[in-house]
Amino acid sequence: xxxxxxxxxxxxxxxxxxxxxxxxxxxxxxxxxxxxxxxxxxxxxxxxxxxxxxxxxxxxxxxxxxxxxxxxxxxxxxxxxxxxxxxxxxxxxxxxxxxxxxxxxxxxxxxxxxxxxxxxxxxxxxxxxxxxxxxxxxxxxxxxxxxxxxxxxxxxxxxxxxxxxxxxxxxxxxxxxxxxxxxxxxxxxxxxxxxxxxxxxxxxxxxxxxxxxxxxxxxxxxxxxxxxxxxxxxxxxxxxxxxxxxxxxxxxxxxxxxxxxxxxxxxxxxxxxxxxxxxxxxxxxxxxxx
Amino acid sequence: xxxxxxxxxxxxxxxxxxxxxxxxxxxxxxxxxxxxxxxxxxxxxxxxxxxxxxxxxxxxxxxxxxxxxxxxxxxxxxxxxxxxxxxxxxxxxxxxxxxxxxxxxxxxxxxxxxxxxxxxxxxxxxxxxxxxxxxxxxxxxxxxxxxxxxxxxxxxxxxxxxxxxxxxxxxxxxxxxxxxxxxxxxxxxxxxxxxxxxxxxxxxxxxxxxxxxxxxxxxxxxxxxxxxxxxxxxxxxxxxxxx
Numbered sequence: 001x002x003x004x005x006x007x008x009x010x011x012x013x014x015x016x017x018x019x020x021x022x023x024x025x026x027x028x029x030x031x032x033x034x035x036x037x038x039x040x041x042x043x044x045x046x047x048x049x050x051x052x053x054x055x056x057x058x059x060x061x062x063x064x065x066x067x068x069x070x071x072x073x074x075x076x077x078x079x080x081x082x083x084x085x086x087x088x089x090x091x092x093x094x095x096x097x098x099x100x101x102x103x104x105x106x107x108x109x110x111x112x113x114x115x116x117x118x119x120x121x122x123x124x125x126x127x128x129x130x131x132x133x134x135x136x137x138x139x140x141x142x143x144x145x146x147x148x149x150x151x152x153x154x155x156x157x158x159x160x161x162x163x164x165x166x167x168x169x170x171x172x173x174x175x176x177x178x179x180x181x182x183x184x185x186x187x188x189x190x191x192x193x194x195x196x197x198x199x200x201x202x203x204x205x206x207x208x209x210x211x212x213x214x215x216x217x218x219x220x221x222x223x224x225x226x227x228x229x230x231x232x233x234x235x236x237x238x239x240x241x242x243x244x245x246x247x248x249x250x251x252x253x254x255x256x257x258x259x260x261x262x263x264x265x266x267x268x269x270x271x272x273x274x275x276x277x278x279x280x281x282x283x284x285x286x287x288x289x290x
Numbered sequence: 291x292x293x294x295x296x297x298x299x300x301x302x303x304x305x306x307x308x309x310x311x312x313x314x315x316x317x318x319x320x321x322x323x324x325x326x327x328x329x330x331x332x333x334x335x336x337x338x339x340x341x342x343x344x345x346x347x348x349x350x351x352x353x354x355x356x357x358x359x360x361x362x363x364x365x366x367x368x369x370x371x372x373x374x375x376x377x378x379x380x381x382x383x384x385x386x387x388x389x390x391x392x393x394x395x396x397x398x399x400x401x402x403x404x405x406x407x408x409x410x411x412x413x414x415x416x417x418x419x420x421x422x423x424x425x426x427x428x429x430x431x432x433x434x435x436x437x438x439x440x441x442x443x444x445x446x447x448x449x450x451x452x453x454x455x456x457x458x459x460x461x462x463x464x465x466x467x468x469x470x471x472x473x474x475x476x477x478x479x480x481x482x483x484x485x486x487x488x489x490x491x492x493x494x495x496x497x498x499x500x501x502x503x504x505x506x507x508x509x510x511x512x513x514x515x516x517x518x519x520x521x522x523x524x525x526x527x528x529x530x531x532x533x
Binding site: 070118131132264 | 326327377409411
């Protein structure tokens, strides 16, 4: 169906006709046609340069040998070497000396903050003050000592983690596993309340002291002062990980506790772990209380 | 307009057929070859099918629509790799039917969340997200800890997945229900049976903090804790997986 020439515009029509209405067959503007041809040209060039056409068992790999995975691996490597340079100061055998270097805190604390918030704050809180089940890092109460190299070691291997050298500490389930009888447990609860300076039943606490000496002091030390050797917390202060009231202590004695700190040596490199170690110490040194 | 095209336009069936052929070209070139191209799925040590408990957790993950806000796909971008770890491999989701790659991140990517946080944290966070992450917009899933995990369907689920190509063995299918119960058993008396069936890389413990009951929380946390931990990425050679 060939269209006729429209007499007013001197343009051919498409030849279609709807109740006397006809359509001009105006060509697509040259700019659009050029853009289309350019796009086709670019696509054809990409086919040659980059991986493109599949065939049964493989695909054309392109002249540039481009691989998105190789590209990202290279970009990540570049980023790492930049960070290695920027944080080279943290790769030193002497952690104490590093901690006392002037200006290091001012320079690096904000950067380490990002690392902390990504990896640590979920449990220990953005302010490092911990939350239920997860210890406060700013106070002076430690399970495995607050020495820098001990903090660093905890970060590396974790506590009760799946790292082969993990620190290990488990409070047995004295109630559930029937190590102690029910009345013995309630007596020990009263004793723990007494040594932590809380309201308690005097005679029960007296009985509890004996049971404590036989069953608990091995890890928690005489009088419940705690000990770094077994990662057992002090029971004579006012800091608690799982709560320090009668109900919480009873739950701990009944069901035991074995808090887990993941090992970070596989997710973070040595410098990053060292940075976080200092970050924890800095936050602790700000805490004026205890 | 060519005369041939005009003829085609006037034959409904012929025209519809031509549209179908043209529209399927995209799939023909972009999807179909993936089934025959040899390096679509990388060869990686360590990948195994999900244990029945992990699978039950995965079903809960899908049921609750976690994929709507969490992706499981670390893209080949430096920002992704820096934040979440090694980019995801096709092999890591080869036993996922359907895969949970996702395309939306209201929450963070979960492809390598396994082991990053403890079970206690995962449970606390699922029960009350804002309790541990101030400002989080994630809904709470406290009911999971109070919902007993249904296990009777697991053997059937494994059988169905075997039909879809997941290499579950007869033993794994036969023991599906027991394996699910044993994996969340703190006393771990049957650990050997799980290890025999699924290898040493199986977390056997009570996941939800309530050793008395097997709950949906056990299953979901078991699933989360295995994400991204199976493939042995240390032995990968970039040249082998470069695409």
